[in-house]
Amino acid sequence: MTKTGDIRQSRTNLDIRNGQVNLSHGSGGRAMAQLIASIFVKHLDNELLRQGNDQALFNVEAGRMVMSTDSHVITPLFFPGGDIGSLAIHGTVNDVVMSGAKPLYLSAGFILEEGYPLAELEKIVISMAAAAKQAGTAVITGDTKVVERGKGDGVFINTCGIGVVPAGVNISGNRAQAGDAIILSGSIGDHGVAIMSSRENLQFATTIISDSASLHNLVADMLDVTKDIHCLRDPTRGGLATSLNELAAQSAVGMVIEEQKIPIKSAVRAACEILGLDPLYVANEGKLVCICPAEHAASILTTMQQNPLGKNAAIIGKVISDDNHFVQMNTAFGGQRIVDWLAGEQLPRIC
Amino acid sequence: MTKTGDIRQSRTNLDIRNGQVNLSHGSGGRAMAQLIASIFVKHLDNELLRQGNDQALFNVEAGRMVMSTDSHVITPLFFPGGDIGSLAIHGTVNDVVMSGAKPLYLSAGFILEEGYPLAELEKIVISMAAAAKQAGTAVITGDTKVVERGKGDGVFINTCGIGVVPAGVNISGNRAQAGDAIILSGSIGDHGVAIMSSRENLQFATTIISDSASLHNLVADMLDVTKDIHCLRDPTRGGLATSLNELAAQSAVGMVIEEQKIPIKSAVRAACEILGLDPLYVANEGKLVCICPAEHAASILTTMQQNPLGKNAAIIGKVISDDNHFVQMNTAFGGQRIVDWLAGEQLPRIC
Amino acid sequence: MKYIDEFREHSLAQQLANAIKQEADNNRTYRLMEFCGGHTHAIFRYGIQDLLPDNVEFIHGPGCPVCVLPMGRIDNAIELVEQHDVILCIYADLLRVPASLGKSLLKAKASGGDIRMIYSTQDALKIARDNPNREVVFFAIGFETTTPPTAVAIKQASEQGLKNFSIFCNHVLTPSAMQAILDAPEPVSIDGFLGPSHVSTIIGSQAYEIFAQHYLKPIVIAGFEPLDVMQSSLMLIRQLNTSRHQVENEYTRAVTRTGNVKAQSLMNEVFCLRDEFEWRGLGLIPKSALKLRANYAQFDAELRFQLPAIKASDVKGCECPAILRGAKRPVDCKLLGTVCTPENPMGSCMVSSEGACAAYWSYGRLRGARTNKLSA
Amino acid sequence: MKYIDEFREHSLAQQLANAIKQEADNNRTYRLMEFCGGHTHAIFRYGIQDLLPDNVEFIHGPGCPVCVLPMGRIDNAIELVEQHDVILCIYADLLRVPASLGKSLLKAKASGGDIRMIYSTQDALKIARDNPNREVVFFAIGFETTTPPTAVAIKQASEQGLKNFSIFCNHVLTPSAMQAILDAPEPVSIDGFLGPSHVSTIIGSQAYEIFAQHYLKPIVIAGFEPLDVMQSSLMLIRQLNTSRHQVENEYTRAVTRTGNVKAQSLMNEVFCLRDEFEWRGLGLIPKSALKLRANYAQFDAELRFQLPAIKASDVKGCECPAILRGAKRPVDCKLLGTVCTPENPMGSCMVSSEGACAAYWSYGRLRGARTNKLSA
Amino acid sequence: MCLAIPAKIIALDTSNDRATVTVDNVQVEVSLALVDDVVIGDYVLVHVGYALNKIDQDEALKTIALFAEAGLSWAS
Amino acid sequence: MCLAIPAKIIALDTSNDRATVTVDNVQVEVSLALVDDVVIGDYVLVHVGYALNKIDQDEALKTIALFAEAGLSWAS
């Protein structure tokens, strides 16, 4: 993607309005260079990307870095509250940020299906650029591949991100300890329900929009309260239930959560009832789970609630010692149950 | 990919021998955790990957770093001389190395098509692991997505790499200067011809194998001779012609190359004649172009020739000043012509 | 959510729990079979058992259509996809049900089978209209609740002259299952039934009167919300305490004595009784399932594709049959949680979220661990 | 590569260049039309012009089947894909040829058209056999060289009873094109012809004797390797210097006077002459193209799909027609290199690597820049 | 047995015998092929895209009262 | 006009009227439907997967001699 090339020699413009991706846009030749220059470099523009090499070069200071990657394969590509472009930024920024790191730079790898409209691609890239800017980072290197029709699905975007971990921060999934508090940053299931509502084969309509967002500021605010945060995780695919089970397993602990404390929008609950889904397993893209020593929980919570992305944050439970590493839940109804890993996939049920 | 999860609770094993990727392997739940643990983490195993977080954490020293990404979408996935796994490592390592950097770490993002055999996937991952090890680097973080049949093509792999640039090294595509020598590290077109020969619809057979290889040692050897190398580029998609045109455009110079000096295997020439292709545009995956001050050319060349990956290296031409930024070639026949950018794609021709 | 949230009210749950504790006789046990998977699901999901005294015990019944489907029928469906290259439309619940040889529709799909998950029979009709050159088969499954929507689709297909559409019919009847349980050679000890909820919406509560009269078992038609389950349990306890055996209706907001006559006549128009049908766990039960009537027989995939009757053996060690009869509990199965888990189910009871094993494993295991019944 | 490398030998090139320099009369020009795109390609790719004196000038001829195809025929092919949903099998050379409204087969493919690139007519037959429920059309294009392989495929399709296979026939005849150039109202000044190479392999050199006799133009059948082109040029210069006008054969290793009789009779069995056919640049030429004979008419896609005759206008400003007649050179086109480039071709001459514009742009531009004919 | 949920009719499409229903502002299209005489404002029980029947709102209130009564009976 | 390349026959499949040919060890399958009487060792001109005709090896040598002669004629 960094090969802007000498398209000066060709004075014709890419017909973004009517054009479609075709095989020559992935050939490595001038058609690809033109696509890259007219859409990718144009909108993602920054000094490092403009170096125009196969890699981007930058200075770093001594310290601890993190690296994380996600590929994004969402259907539909545009959904209420976002699109694959912004999602590809948020998804990787959040994984970087869940270490407590400040995001530094991103790479982007596009796999385009022959026939995809260039105008739509441009919208996606504009959205990426805005999301990257908002997250205080930039796409500094990239790659473009084109696959034949029927061998892709419009647009896939891989992003990889690096970030710098501030001194004194030591966040990892294996650090939860019995007695720690579990804080959730906001309502669950918004992203998954927004996506499902925009799939043509499920005829239901909601006003729910995806929560897709970069959590860098929220995490920075939390670390301003104390560096003594044990775990952070963004409950994406598999939902809150999966993230809690991951953390319980990694830290070899159990957890008890309170169903009544878990923020959830009524429309999300309703959509889940209609489809036979459990909102605990429905995906989020702008939420985090924080596990911290109980003594910091209240002050972290207060700070989170002052950030727009954490305004519905709640302490939803606590870490216990349990050789089974169960995540158990006190139901709103007054009983108790396990919250297990997701089995299979979340599909609408009839029974 | 880093979510190994607590698969201990499920005592059944993934049926790698007979199994196929299905939608539950991309769900974020335990089936995915099991796939990741049984194939990805098992074979790519290293301490950072084992951190099991959504990101990998490592220490860096102050200095200059590079970042580069490539998605790999090759057909067929296994080809003479390699497979998508090794290629995904070589491709990104080489882009990192073309800055003169020492490769540090890699990420890997897999997009798997429903139905892909797990046994083949494991072969690919084993091949990746070997290639990463051989390149002195490691895959430290990753991601797995599953797409429905007909929305992917078996396996796509994105890799992103970071590397550290040694002090005093300053390599960039815009540094070619009139008078510089152009060195090519070996024969052209091997990868492209090997791939074409293994596509079922083109019924030709050769003994040519892909040149897919990591060039980290070769570049290190070259930098041992002198740090005063101006440009490095690996002529992949679009071939040698495209890389030279890119460098000419970036550096705002012209080039003259000698057709007779360009190493090419007779079978590659023959296959290109049969298919109506120009080998200058055929892809390589283990070659580099080096542009350096003429006074260093001979000693760099000698050193390259002592490395197995550079044993057929040759000085193929020189940089000139030319406002047109043409790459021109003195033909073996005695004439002259332009070597233009690739137009369209390299497809077998009848006329 | 109106008419939902009121029936999940925590404070009322506590009151009902106390009433049950109060009224349940400490000197006896109350073995109540919740007929439906919907009840099973509610019991585990809301932790109802935690609210009841130990002598009130739920016995999980066969009322999960996915669970009682014999494995051979999934084998048939896979044959439709693999041998006859049809587009198979299924409710997603079926995707992971084990078939013979470790297969499933999920794996058949991964292997290239054209299997589409639908939400409604209307979707299946649309797929048939959109693919006129393909055979489209709807895997019809369900009790009387789910049968009328299939009947509507068949009538529409007939009116629209849809030649490429057919159904693989697996609709079964709940009264037959209840009778089979009560008539079993070694019947399970059951004191009373929480009767079907949405099935009764269609067929009415009177369908169960014969059981109350003939077998002298109290039956309370019970809604699926947790307060419904608790209230119905209380009503059963009261009948048992007073030696009554009536059909009572707790779910009056959705169930009448006569049910939905329109839906019944639609079913009756399109379907007729099979002579017999195999139920997992209950074996061959006469007149327990439906097939298409002769005048709709052209929509019968079993005839169109000449599907064989497949006698598939369940996985060795899987206790689904006994569990579905109420004769065993999930914890009695040695495979539970070791070989058999939701991601690798050995039996259908582990697949459907209404299956007793899945409900136990996903929600109820905590109780097991706590009481050392199971060390995970 | 035996029988290739010997004909690209650098040292011999130098000798031949010196011979030409020696023998060419400084007081006149030699305007030699290389008939074939293969010659054009060789001239640019090897830089032959650099080796010849300035008064020996190549005029690029119409001998590129892709270049002379009128735009309306590509429109027809797109119609086959978009309206009739056929699998269209093409030689990859056709993929980027501009159609009306900025379309091309590349773009039609991107829009979802099922267009398959094949290497041989045998591949098209296989695709037809593998897709019995789809109509498969082979876009047959080419001069006499490429026609016999199409004839073989038609015979096989007939023998195999392949009902879903047909061809969209665009095979044209080189002698007709040569005649059209010579008969043009304002004929281009041409001193002699480098005659077709592989066409002559099939039809033999005698096909051109009438032109030498009637129009008094020397013709040398010339191979496609660069030494062939130089030697043939020398032979033409010698004929011109001695005022001869014969058909000479430089390409004796592959061309005889009578050609490949077996291939000719196959062509004759399957094809017959069209009354007339449109050539880009040359207009309607009578008896210049082939169609399927009546007994193979069932394989004619034009009949099967009732394709209309489309009269498409070339892009305004594109000089392809004049260039194909030899009346203009690529540098005479104002669009060259600005609007029209290989990645965005306006005319067919910029698409085929044998097209004069593409050859000039991709290989020959250097010479233009050097002589300031073009500032890029 | 089968998942069904009470939903309120907010629009009728009588020509197609279909309705739009809502559950807490989530809208779904359902078939009315199995029910007669529904009007806007009615609650219906929705299963696999079909309204199975009307919810009897009076009976719902009575049942809720019963729960309270059970509690009271004990409290008393 | 059309791309064709001399290749050597190394194997015949007479039942299918096909042959395997090589160019510098690159093997291709071709149809022999357009040529008669070819034997292993013959060079044929290959175009779109068909052998168009045999290369006359004597004539090839003569032509090469002609090139040299042209040079000589000048050198002389």
Ligand code: SF4
């Ligand atoms: S746990 Fe599994 S194997 Fe055991 S009875 Fe249940 S479904 Fe069958």
Ligand code: SF4
């Ligand atoms: S340069 Fe382009 S527009 Fe001009 S004549 Fe050639 S093909 Fe036509």
Ligand SMILES: [Mg+2]
């Ligand atoms: Mg990640």
Ligand SMILES: [Mg+2]
């Ligand atoms: Mg992520």
Ligand SMILES: [Mg+2]
């Ligand atoms: Mg790249």
Ligand SMILES: [Mg+2]
């Ligand atoms: Mg697609």
Ligand SMILES: [Mg+2]
């Ligand atoms: Mg994450």
Ligand SMILES: [Mg+2]
């Ligand atoms: Mg790269």
Ligand SMILES: [Mg+2]
């Ligand atoms: Mg690369």
Ligand SMILES: [Mg+2]
């Ligand atoms: Mg991930």
Ligand SMILES: [Mg+2]
């Ligand atoms: Mg595919």
Ligand SMILES: [Mg+2]
């Ligand atoms: Mg590169």
